[in-house]
Amino acid sequence: MNFDKKIATRQSFGEALLELGKTNPSIVVLDADLSAATKTSIFAKEFPDRFFDMGIAEQDMISTAAGLSTCGKIPFAATFAVFATGRAYDQVRNSVCYPNLNVKIAGTHSGITVGEDGATHQMLEDIALMRGLPNMKVLSPSDDLQTKWAIEEASKINGPVYIRLCRLATPTIYDEKNFEFGKGIQHGEGTDGAVFATGNMVAKALQAKEELEKQGVNIRIVDIHTIKPIDKEIIVKCAKETKKLISIEDHSVIGGLRNSHFRGFDR
Amino acid sequence: MEDLQKRALNIRKNVIEMIYAASSGHPGGALSCIDILTTLYFSEMNVDINNPKDENRDRLILSKGHASAALYATLAEKGFIAKEDLLGFRNINSTLQGHPDMKKIPGVDMSTGSLGQGLSIANGMALAGKMDKKDYRVYCIMGDGEIEEGQIWEAAMSASHYKLDNLCAIVDNNNLQIDGKITEVMNPTPIDEKFKSFGFNVININGNEIDEILNAFEKARTAKGRPTAIIAQTIKGKGVSFMENQAGWHGKAPSKEEYETAIQELS
Structure with missing residues (x-):
């Protein structure tokens, strides 16, 4: 980045x-x-x-x-x-x-x-x-x-x-156009939490990831460029591997990235 | 002429059959625009029942989509759809729903239903025709109550701004809307003056007289550098005496007795 x-x-x-x-x-x-x-x-x-x-x-x-x-x-x-x-x-x-x-x-x-x-x-x-x-x-x-x-x-x-x-x-963030429609992009393998971000919040999340690493907290960032259709696989994978799903979006929590991606996980 | 009148009568009869069979529908505004539709499909428009999506065809947008029965009966008369399918009108298993669906019905150029959008869509088709140097024409039938929608005037501005002389807007001016007389519900008059001031070539006609309709389309074709608006004075419920000029017949089906009387009058 x-x-x-x-x-x-x-x-x-x-x-x-x-x-x-x-x-x-x-x-x-x-x-x-x-x-x-x-x-x-x-x-x-x-x-x-x-x-x-x-x-x-x-x-x-x-x-x-x-x-x-x-x-x-x-x-x-x-x-x-x-x-x-x-x-x-x-x-x-x-x-x-x-x-x-x-x-x-x-x-x-x-x-x-x-x-x-x-x-x-x-x-x-x-x-x-x-x-x-x-x-x-x-x-x-x-x-x-x-x-x-x-x-x-x-x-x-x-x-x-x-x-x-x-x-x-x-x-x-990226040096090459290596993207796939409907597939989120995982940055890092951290298991302390998975932060799903979209749009302008992805860079912010990646910055936060670097800061947290200095404090010994290892998270991963998932760039969700395709909000619909959703990438179910990456959600389930990250949920299993980290037990903590976090979302960041420049949007209301009602009906946005969190609502669409964390259905069934939300508390 | 006589042929067109005969076809219009046939279409009116079919509209009554359809609405009676469905036990619901919009007879008033369907009957008022049948002479216009008949003239379009049997004299004015270049369409091919064997190639309904021909890119060089003339196009019609029934912006007042609730008059669908009139469009379906006209398309059946022309041969786009089977006459026996008409009686499935508004039935859950039929493609002939209450408002026209371009993806399911051959000969329907645009799905409509939410009022006020047809003229903008017609503009898009007319713009594409200009870009591709095609000589097809685009027709758009609007209700006189429908033009209370603000978007119609956005579209009127655009049609004139882009000099869409391949566009012919038609206002089915039957003077009634659901809640009563247009002048009492929300007065859109003077309709002709409004379109004139927006830069249209305006033609006032009796929209239930086929010779006047033919003549207006002829004049519209010769207007250069600006779109045409035909303000067609019509009778809501035209052809069925007890439905004529009655707001109550905007959206209801006839009883058995009323149906029999109507068919008799149209025979």
Whole structure:
């Protein structure tokens, strides 16, 4: 892990879209007047004919993406997580998930780490909302390369995918794109506890692991980049080997990583 | 013309048969838009019953999905679905559920049901057509109560902004919604002026007169650089005397006696 080289996953998202756009002409991108912040502007600059700013109208954006997808396009619709999943929930449910359409929804600025914008913008329920929807898959990448992988992976899945992204720059954890959809990544073999983390909390957990090692406590970290479908195997394995499951997420404990992964273990 | 009128009458009869067999459904708003649907499927739209997903086909989104009986009966009249299947309408084992499902019913271009989303979806299809330089047209039938949904106006803005002249929006202006007269429940009038001010080419017609409908579609095709909105004045419950202009017939099935009278009137 490189604590010095930091990059926000929204930036990685923008760069990944650009790369994807170069090789796949079906990729189209929609935004709701936040392209500078969501970084879809990177794609828009290179491919203005495949970028649609829908203005401040998230419901229209999601349904338009649904329409585009029925004609063979692979739309990525991006805005802040709170608007993508909250404001447009009914559109995601009825016009995307019910007909199982090939729409990708990128929610940037998720979690409390949005910071100064305050509570209206700190989306803490998006995982809960999206993972409850039939057909929807949920990705929550932790660093630069993992985000780029997640965007490529989402484009290959034929169906709806929600990708949870963050505003703040976070340390780079991985050197290569060696990820598998639906499979958590275990860091270390410590048996004093297993910390399941997702998104921007993975780097924090890895930092904590180093600190604890100095105090003689050996934990392992599990990076859950795919929230749905869940990786049951790694949960059972870690439960057996450590007897202590801990979760860290920039999300409400209701309906998030903890709720989805520790069912049956929670006390 | 005569052929279209005959088909419309047939479709009306089938709608009554279906709703009576199901003991539930939405006769009022189905009957009001049947002349529009008939004209679309038997004169205006380029569709192929042997290739329902043809990428060059014209598309229809029944945004007021609760008028599904009218769509199913029209699709059966056209040959997309078997006529004998119509009597399974709303039955748990039938694909013909209360609101249309694009994944299960040949000829249905979009799953609808939650009001207000169809026009945005139509925009997405129209945008894709423009991108791919295809000359198909996209039609979207909305209810006049439905346009109380804010998303319709987001979509109206987008259609005009992106100059979607391959889009034809149709408002089935039957003047009634579930709770009563549209002007008393939540007044959306003047509907034509609203679409005009959003940049649409607006055509006012009697939506139960086939020659006027034919003429309007013709005019819509020649409008360049902006979308068309046809405001179709219709009669809710059209064709069945005791259902006409009665809000109470929005969502209920006829009794045995009422059914027999209705079929007699339509014969």
